[in-house]
Amino acid sequence: MRVIGLMSGTSYDAIDAAVADLDLVGDSLVLKPLGMVSEPYDGELREALTAALPPGHTTLGEVCRLDTLIGQAFAAAAVRADRELCEGLAGLVASHGQTVYHWVAEKEVHGTLQLGQPAWIAEATGLPVVADFRPRDIAAGGQGAPLVSLFDLLWLRGRPGRPVALNIGGIANLTAPDGTAFDTGPGCALIDAAARGFSGGALSYDTDGALAARGRVHGPLLDRLLEEPYYALPAPKTTGKELFHLGRLRDALAGFGTLPAEDVVATLTMLTARTVADAVRSVGATEVVASGGGTRNPVLMGMLGELLPGVAVRTSDELGLPSGAKEAYAFAVLGFLTLHGLPGTEPASTGARHPSVLGSVTPGREGLRLPPPAGRGPTRLLLD
Template sequence: MRVIGLMSGTSYDAIDAAAAELSLDGDSLVLEPLGLVSEPYDGELRAALAAALPPGTASVAEVCRLDTLIGQAFAAAAVRADRELCGGRAELVASHGQTVYHWAEAGRVRGTLQLGQPAWIAEATGLPVVADFRPRDIAAGGQGAPLVSLVDLLWLRGRPGTPVALNLGGIANLTAPDGTAFDTGPGCALIDAAAHDFSGGRLAYDVDGALAARGRVRAELLERLLAEPYYALPAPKTTGKELFHVGYLHEALARAGPLPAEDVVATLTRLTARTVADALRTVGATEVLASGGGTRNPVLMRLLGESLPGVAVRRSDELGLPSDAKEAYAFAVLGFLTAHGLPGTVPASTGARHASVLGSVTPGRNGPRLPAAAGAAPARLVLR
């Protein structure tokens, strides 16, 4: 089955559309990557989305407007991926949507909201669309994240030692071979917020880690940030920009006094490296396979490596899974599993009472056109 996976993460800079040929072969799920296209949000839509995200607020009217506009943007990305990567022969679209709120209280997730109305994708492509993946796991008592943990476990099964998959997006998360999976805290979220804030909106992120490279870590600010209670919570746990947003940064800086932008970004980069490394040590990582936008920050990757002596830290590209496209491929896999009636969660990873078939299906032009339910869930992921 040829599937397009659509993803926009907590950095909300672009919509990634990855196409894959997926098939079941005995107890293996075979994935042949077909490529990635990335569609940046236009400036007006990105600004409206930024204003709606915490600590901002949005009216019901604005939520409705964003749901439509993001759905149309996702539809355009899917049409382009079908044309350029699939030759017009895609059979299914799996859309994560754009997370705008993840409702967590006292370590429990009570709800989540991803915008990007899938009807626009189905109408534009004519294909069935699997979307709204997270709520089913939450209804079963889980955190609704990190959902890529199932794909990580299938992918890393059989590797020696304790290989751990790490995603360095706006929020960082990891998956260990025993099924332990959780958000470690901010990946690039606070770094991006500082770069944007100090540059007056000119920079969306610390390009090539240039600001961090010029700055020095401020120990007092770092210690204050490390006192955040989230880091001490037990797994499974999830977080997002509901906590780690620009207002959170402003509050920390107000108590630190005026500091150069370079020093703030250097300190935040060290914070991410430190909290991620601490989390990786708790699961006994002997090898780290990293993906996500943070892997393009050489300062962050260097600090992470220095914090984990004796542990190989490499990008997922080295194992054949493109780091920039990994999450989009993961949702293509989850959509494929849903289409075959197979669960897409690991209870040990999300804390749910049981594994669940995820998402809701929006029929395509000719109805759902889904395959017959498969018998057994795959035991491993094979990259072709």
Template sequence: MRVIGLMSGTSYDAVDAAAAELQLVDGVLTLRPLGMVSTSYGGGLRAALTAALPPAAVPLAEVCRLDTGIGRAFAAAAVRADRELCGGRGGLVASHGQTVFHWVEGGRTHGTLQLGQPAWIAEATGLPVVADFRCRDVAAGGQGAPLVSLVDLLWLRGRPGRPVALNIGGIANLTAPDGTAFDTGPGCALLDAAVREFSGGRLAYDADGALAARGTVDQRLLDRLLAEPYYRRPAPKTTGKELFHHGYLRAAGLFDGVRPEDALATLTLLTARTVADAVTSVGATEVIASGGGVRNPVLTGLLRELLARTAVRTSDELGLPAAAKEAYAFAVLGFLTAHGLPGTDPRSTGARRPSVLGSLTPGRDGFRLPPPAADAPERLVVDAAARREPCVPGSGG
């Protein structure tokens, strides 16, 4: 089955569409990457999304407009992926949507909201769509995140030592081989928020870490930021921009006379420190990293320095492009749903039971999905030899 995975993460810089040929035989799920296309949100839509995210309060009319605009943007990305990567022969679209709120109180997730109405995708492509993945895990008592942990567990099974999958997006998360999985804290979220403030909105992120590289870490500010209680909470746990946003930085005094370069150097080390502490806490012997954060050489350099005794490599070395790994993961989750198979591991999310994820929107010909699979996959194998080069990657933050 050819599945198109759609993803826009907590940096909301682009819609990534990754296409994969997926086949399940004798407990082995084989993924043949067909490539990735990435399309930036239009300036008006991205500005509206930025204005609507926590801690902002928005009217329902704006939520409706965003749901429609994001749905259309995802639909355009899916059409392009089907045409350019699948030759017009895609079988299913798996859409993560755009997270706009993750409701966490007292260490428990009560709800989650992803916008991007899947009906626009089904109408534009003619394909059935699996969407709204996170809610079922939350309803089963889980955190709803990190939702790609089952894919990571299948993918890294059999590697020597104790490999850990790490994704550095707006929020960073990891998965350990015993099923432990959690958000470590901010990936690029605070960095991006600071860059936008210091540049008056001209810049969306610190390209190549160039600004941070010119700064000096402010130790008092770093200590203040590291005092955040979230870092000491036990797993499973999840967080998001509901906590780590522009207002959080203002309350911490980041904009009170701190040089922009020093502030960014401090925030870059904050991300590296909290990620490294999390990696160390699970006894990792190897880190397989992905996400937009791996394109920041200052951040990855600090991470390698802090994890000097632990190998740190990118997912590209294992056949999945770092920029597209989460989109491919949602293609896998969509495939599992289409075959009636659970897409979660309760050890990772804290749910009471594994769940078949998402809601189905029929394609032009209705629900022409395969019969339920008899057995769940035991491992995931990436057939890297079949991978095409990604097409027109997004800007990234």
């Protein structure tokens, strides 16, 4: 089956649409990557989304408007991917949507909200759409994240040593071979926030780590940032921009006077590297397979390598999976599993009481024709 996976992460800079051929062969799920297209958010929509996200305030009317506009933007990305990458032969769309809130209180996740109404995608493509992946795991007592953990476990199974999968998006997360998985803290969230704040919106991120490369790590500021209680919480745990945003950064900067922008960004880059490295060491990793936008920041990747002597740090590209497309491919896999009645979670990763078949299905133009339920889920993922 040819599946389009749609993803926009916590950096919300663009919608990624990756196309995969997926086939269950015995106990293996075989994935053939067919490529990815990326559609940047329209500037006006991105500004509206930025304004609505924590710590900003919004209205139900604006939430409704964003749900529609994001759904239409996701639909356009899916149509383009179907046309350019698979000649109109896709059979399913799996849409993560855009996370706008992750409700965490007293160390538990009580709810989550992803916008991007799937009806717009189904109407534009004519295909069935699997969406709203996270709530079912939360209803089963889980964190609803990291949902890529099952993909990681299947993909890295059998590699020598103790490999961990690391994704550095707005928030960074890792998956260990025993199923332990959690958000390590800010990936690029605070770096992006600082770049936007110091540039007055001219920059949306630290391109190629240029700002960090010109700066020096400010020790006292780093120490203050590392006092955040989240880092000491046990796994499973998840977080988001509800915690790591520009307002929290401004609070941390109080009392330090006017620090050069480059020094602040260098310090935030080290914060991400330190918290990721601490997490990697905590699970005894011998290899890190990294993906996500943060892998394009050479300063961040350099810091991470220095903090992890003796641990091989490589990107997923080296193993045949484009690092910028991995999450979109992962949700293509989750959508495929849902359509076949198979669980998309690993309880050890999310803390749920049991595995769950994820998401809700919106029928396509020809109604909903589900394939026969698969007998059991795959035990490994192979790249073709």
